[in-house]
Amino acid sequence: MNIFLCHLKVTIHIFTHDYRDPDAMFKIFLLAALGRAVLAVPAEAIQGTALDRRANTWEAHAKYYGLGGSVGNEIYISGTWEPATSKPIGSDTGPCTASIGGISTGTPFNVNCACQITSNNPFGITSECILDFSEEDSGGNWAAAFSVAFVCNAFSSCTGTNAYAVSSPKSRCTNQAGNPCGGFRVTP
Known part of the structure; x- marks a missing residue:
């Protein structure tokens, strides 16, 4: 969630010239949606991975x-x-x-x-x-x-x-x- 908020803050700062610009707002929502979709994927546990098993x-x-x-x-x-x-x-x-x-x-x-x-x-x-x-x-x-x-x-x-x-x-x-x-x- 912290990564998403940082990404959103950076995106807002990029478009500070006019928050009411429809194109800028669309870009912000698009980036926010993409960031949310990426964060929704669970990460695989590091312990016991296929690489660990292969090492032994x-x-x-x-x-x-x-x-x-x-x-x-x-x-x-x-x-x-x-x-x-x-x-x-x-x-x-x-x-x-x-x-x-x-x-x-x-x-x-x-x-x-x-x-x-x-x-x-x-x-x-x-x-x-x-x-x-x-x-x-x-x-x-x-x-x-x-x-x-x-x-x-x-x-x-x-x-x-x-x-x-x-x-x-x-x-x-x-x-x-x-x-x-x-x-x-x-x-x-």
Whole structure:
């Protein structure tokens, strides 16, 4: 309201030569109406805006290979980082979601996951996200369970593009018999 009154005062001073001039009065009312319309729009709260939420996100990419290592596809993973510098090992560091390109049909699918602290010391933190999913062919000839690990080593925050990286030693694949999949590998 104060902005509107200041704007009106400035407008009146501009047209001080004759307050009875119909053109001047029309301009004053027009400016007043426009000022009122602009002020009627509620402002978005600064706390919790889309920009704030984006500031605490991360994303990563990997490729995984199965079926003897000859067939592979993409994994795009992203999550929300929850500050964890004073949390104990095993604490949650936020949710994540992955879009996985299937190797049996090629049709992408989504999987939810969660991340947790695996190390927390004065030199930094380690957060790990385990992405568990399974694949099978439509004829039931083969099936495999995949567990792909993404790890972040940081001093205080795991945010931004490629803050997390795929971890080959912590990722695995098992076939229907429970044995390791032949040729399984993950790459950045």
